[in-house]
Amino acid sequence: MMKFFLYIILITFSSAFGQEEGTPQRIVLNLTEKPAESISVTWRTVDMYINSEVSVAEATADTSFVDNVKSFPVKIEEVLLNTGDIVYHYSSTLTDLNPQTLYTYKVGHDSVWSEWSQFKTASNKPSPFRFIYFGDPQNYLKSFVSRIFRAAYSEAPQAAFWLIAGDLITDPSRDELWGEFFYAAGFITRMTPLMPAAGNHEYRGLIYYPVEDNKRKILTPLWRPHFTLPANGVDDLLETNYYFDYQDVRFIVLNGSEDLNAQLPWLEEKLENNKCKWTIVSIHQPLYSTGKNRDSREYQEKLLPLYDNYGVDLVLQGHDHAYGRTYKLKNGQIVGNNEKGTVYVVSVSGPKVYSLNDKYKNLMVKTGNGLQLFQVISVDGNLLDYKSYTATGELFDSFELIKE
Numbered sequence: 089m090m091k092f093f094l095y096i097i098l099i100t101f102s103s104a105f106g107q108e109e110g111t112p113q114r115i116v117l118n119l120t121e122k123p124a125e126s127i128s129v130t131w132r133t134v135d136m137y138i139n140s141e142v143s144v145a146e147a148t149a150d151t152s153f154v155d156n157v158k159s160f161p162v163k164i165e166e167v168l169l170n171t172g173d174i175v176y177h178y179s180s181t182l183t184d185l186n187p188q189t190l191y192t193y194k195v196g197h198d199s200v201w202s203e204w205s206q207f208k209t210a211s212n213k214p215s216p217f218r219f220i221y222f223g224d225p226q227n228y229l230k231s232f233v234s235r236i237f238r239a240a241y242s243e244a245p246q247a248a249f250w251l252i253a254g255d256l257i258t259d260p261s262r263d264e265l266w267g268e269f270f271y272a273a274g275f276i277t278r279m280t281p282l283m284p285a286a287g288n289h290e291y292r293g294l295i296y297y298p299v300e301d302n303k304r305k306i307l308t309p310l311w312r313p314h315f316t317l318p319a320n321g322v323d324d325l326l327e328t329n330y331y332f333d334y335q336d337v338r339f340i341v342l343n344g345s346e347d348l349n350a351q352l353p354w355l356e357e358k359l360e361n362n363k364c365k366w367t368i369v370s371i372h373q374p375l376y377s378t379g380k381n382r383d384s385r386e387y388q389e390k391l392l393p394l395y396d397n398y399g400v401d402l403v404l405q406g407h408d409h410a411y412g413r414t415y416k417l418k419n420g421q422i423v424g425n426n427e428k429g430t431v432y433v434v435s436v437s438g439p440k441v442y443s444l445n446d447k448y449k450n451l452m453v454k455t456g457n458g459l460q461l462f463q464v465i466s467v468d469g470n471l472l473d474y475k476s477y478t479a480t481g482e483l484f485d486s487f488e489l490i491k492e
């Protein structure tokens with residue numbers, strides 16, 4: 089009798105703790121173009137649940153928020169995996185939210201739901217905030233990237249979002265590696281929006297298709313189903329080329345693995361019509377390479393004039409698997425702290441490391457290799473405070489930018 093009772097308890101527990109068939113997986117928040125009034129959420133299930141939805145309410149200290157829930161419909165996308173299996177991705181943009189407000193939400197269908205998770209909308213006016221920037225996670229996501237994600241979360245749990253400068257997954261056609269990425273991120277992407285750039289590895293393992301005389305790689309078909317990013321970039325590059333304004337900072341994400349020429353007029357327009365005090369660009373491939381035998385000429389020729397002309401403050405990059413942070417630069421030359429210029433950073437969060445390139449060493453304030461790093465960047469009025477930390481929590485690099 090006792091044995092039977094225990095068995096019943098075990099069955100009940102296994103289903104109560106998220107093992108039920110159809111439990112939403114890989115839940116991730118992404119910011120929209122207007123993070124003070126909306127946010128997107130994406131998840132997936134193995135089978136299709138047509139009546140899936142998102143339930144949202146302003147968070148309350150007690151559980152009475154459940155009496156004020158609003159439902160949002162979802163878009164469902166059927167996705168064919170490399171294994172031949174089919175899965176279903178769901179996405180929804182939650183609109184008409186209030187600024188600087190803590191919300192709670194769950195996703196699911198019928199009686200099978202995620203837990204309630206919380207997120208905070210941005211303010212609709214300048215206000216201090218911080219975000220976390222990572223270079224390439226890419227390899228050994230479960231075994232080695234988990235600890236850097238956890239270290240970053242421990243250092244800045246209230247970060248407004250996480251920005252990853254590309255190469256999230258070494259072979260993005262392999263669904264199990266996406267599974268490792270979400271394992272490493274755990275519950276964090278359910279609370280902290282993720283804003284990824286696409287790197288060259290988001291194109292790996294895929295067929296090249298001829299485009300006119302050139303050959304072109306195709307973005308992994310698993311990128312867009314996993315995220316719901318602002319669709320405000322160049323038409324062909326939606327969700328890999330986008331921008332968003334977070335309070336007084338314009339963030340511009342470029343796709344350095346595609347034709348940059350197509351993005352330049354768009355980039356110029358976003359730099360020119362920009363009311364934010366600060367401008368931060370993220371692109372996977374760096375202008376000033378830190379990895380041995382890497383050539384950045386194409387990126388310099390195309391992007392540097394625009395960065396210089398419109399005074400981009402900070403460029404957050406990856407790709408080179410070695411750390412480098414430049415002085416403030418203009419036209420490839422070091423400028424004074426009080427002059428207009430741009431700081432370029434390359435960082436890496438995963439365990440794959442390259443030896444350092446000394447080609448640009450005269451432009452670098454700080455370099456390093458062999459480390460897993462994350463960066464906490466805080467913006468407060470005229471001050472931008474940048475800190476890079478190791479996986480073991482030591483401060484590795486820091487600087488401030490001050491606007492006059």
Ligand SMILES: [Fe+2]
Nearest residue numbers: 255287288407
């Ligand atoms: Fe890369």
